[in-house]
Amino acid sequence: MATATDHTPDFDVNRHDSLGLRVQHVLHGNPVLGPLAVLIVAVIAFSLVNTRFFSAANLSLVLAQVTVIATLALGQTLVILTAGIDLAAGAIAVFSSVLMASFCTDLGMPGIPALLLGFACGTAMGALNGALVTRLKLPPFIVTLGTLTIFFSLNSVVSKSETVRGSDMPSIMTWTGTTIPIGGFRLTYGSIIMLALFGYFFYALRSTAWGKHVYATGDDIEAARLAGIRTNRVLFSVYTLAGLLYAIGGWILIGRLASASPNVGVDYNLDSITAVVLGGTSLFGGRGGVLGTLIGALIVGVFRNGLQLAGVEVVWQGFAIGLLVLVAVSLDQWIRKVKT
Known part of the structure; x- marks a missing residue:
């Protein structure tokens, strides 16, 4: 006859499995919770x-x-929400910043027209990526790897590998680096612009038809197409909007450095992908959001700053960030296995 103690191990295992499944379901429905806890x-x-x-x-x-x-x-x-990838993010941002500076210094354009033209150029670069992905059906990884090299090469040609000082440009170009004192805290206009952009796209992805189409396309592009969603138009729109956002990032970069340098941004591509992955957005598309990305970017900043204050060498700071990425991807794989 079985005794009570004979069933104790089975009870513990079932309880453990039940807890794991509950956590898995919670994280699947709220992917931002994991990154928030880490932060x-x-x-x-x-x-x-x-x-x-x-x-x-x-x-x-x-x-x-x-x-x-x-x-x-x-x-x-x-881009990643649609199951794509953009390796040219940093190249577009840096090239856009160099173009804005060149429009002012070489062509003598006033600040605002030069800024708007720079935004248009960044948007066009993103649109080129979108066209190659949707029209020629090329893999996003290959497309953006190619344009990464093209844009960085053009960047060197246009800038002649020379940095343009902020004092040589109209004040609007470096305005994003201006700080607003709030007690002991100093907030830059660039940070305000960044937070406003996150707020807008948080709304757009959650509350508009376009946002729902982005998620549907990333989750299952063929099912989305059969449901009547113009998936090529959705893909083209995300790459184009991404190009505009990279150009805005280039403007913020000028304010941050008080110059337009063609020699920065080597790690921007990987850093942007790292922030997205740490923020809980799935590399396989269809799951995640911009709030998690903001938290992911903060995680990277907090870890690098905290490790630096702790006296950890730079090489080990990179090791820690890389380890975080591996853990985040492994967690994403586990969460995607949830049975609904």
């Missing part, structure tokens, strides 16, 4: 390691450092 734990941990971390001056620095990457990651999110 909170990181902030608390680094505050204990170094009391300077939680100072207003240091938090201002963290936000200023992640502003450009977060803006690029916003455009990257739109």
